[in-house]
Amino acid sequence: MRSYLENVVFDHVLRPRNPARVARTKDERELVYRFRHRVYASEQSDLDHPELDEAKRWIHSPIDDDPATTIYYLGTPERVLGTARIRVWEPGAVPADVRELHSLDLLPESERATVGDIKMVMLDPELRGAHVGAAMLVNALIDSMRERPVDLWFAISAPGLLRRYHMLGFDPHGGRFLCSHRGLEVSILGLIGDLAELERRKSPIHRALRRAKVPQGGPSVERYRAIIRGDRTVCSDTREILRRISDTSSGDVLHGLSARALQIIAGAGVVLELSDGDQLIYEGFIGKELYVILEGQIATERDGERLGVRERGQTIGEIALLDGRGYRTASCRSVGSTRVLGLRPTLLARLEVVPDDLAQLRERLSHAMALAV
Structure with a gap:
């Protein structure tokens, strides 16, 4: 009962109250860059972040300006409270460094899939731990998939966040561990179109995705699900x-x-x-x-x-x-x-x-x- 009520609250209260806005203007984007600096540099003391510009007090990358990139944020154009960066590529167009990062060679026929990559997900400290980040992220994913269905979603997770991502449909898939300056991280695969699996997990997002009529996964989903089940690098x-x-x-x-x-x-x-x-x-x-x-x-x-x-x-x-x-x-x-x-x-x-x-x-x-x- 608790999971059912939590899912209803998520779908009818949290998600509508936390829309993911697209940072379209120069001013909106610069506010997002400064918010990243506040979280990573000021709060977490990550002064070695490769995209940090301390003179401008922001974190910005050429990836932000790529046509495949959409920057979402939570809040208002005057005050950013959360953000996520999403990139989507058509089949065969995934850059080589992204294929290597997420070990796409482990996934059969991945070159025929539309691939999405989620990065730079962060929230204001006062909003953490209350499913607000999940609401923002789900709204961003739904918006991204309105234009074109995405077969495979990828993200990078710290080990301590793997269980949270699991409830959003993301799991390790046997790729190599990533050792960045922030420590060990894990590439995770999200089969967002597998609504039956999300419902089985009692995920707070499956109702929202079903109502948004997100395209359900095709015949390759079960093959990818088998790869996830066979992963031995991470056990939850x-x-x-x-x-x-x-x-x-x-x-x-x-x-x-x-x-x-x-x-x-x-x-x-x-x-x-x-x-x-x-x-x-x-x-x-x-x-x-x-x-x-x-x-x-x-x-x-x-x-x-x-x-x-x-x-x-x-x-x-x-x-x-x-x-x-x-x-x-x-x-x-x-x-x-x-x-x-x-x-x-x-x-x-x-x-x-x-x-x-x-x-x-x-x-x-x-x-x-x-x-x-």
């Missing part, structure tokens, strides 16, 4: 994660927690299968995800000097999670094949229903932080 299945984290040893950060606490943790996390040398975290950048090493090793370094190696049962990212600021104090890279559990900072709030477990976990993370500082 709660039962499988629970199985993996239930087998712990004395000294592991999750050892001895109650069954209910482990169920909450499994339902909040994603498991990542890293290859040798994958960069999980970059020193100095914003990020509050906590990682628990399930198998393998993670090397840490600060100012270019090796600090040590963490192993199974230990954590990565506890300092940024607990100190409240979110600044990464060290860089972290996988050593050999490594499996980690990624958890968002909202986990601590979820564990408030099991206060003894929460206190125990906080104590262990604080101890790990004291050893790392």
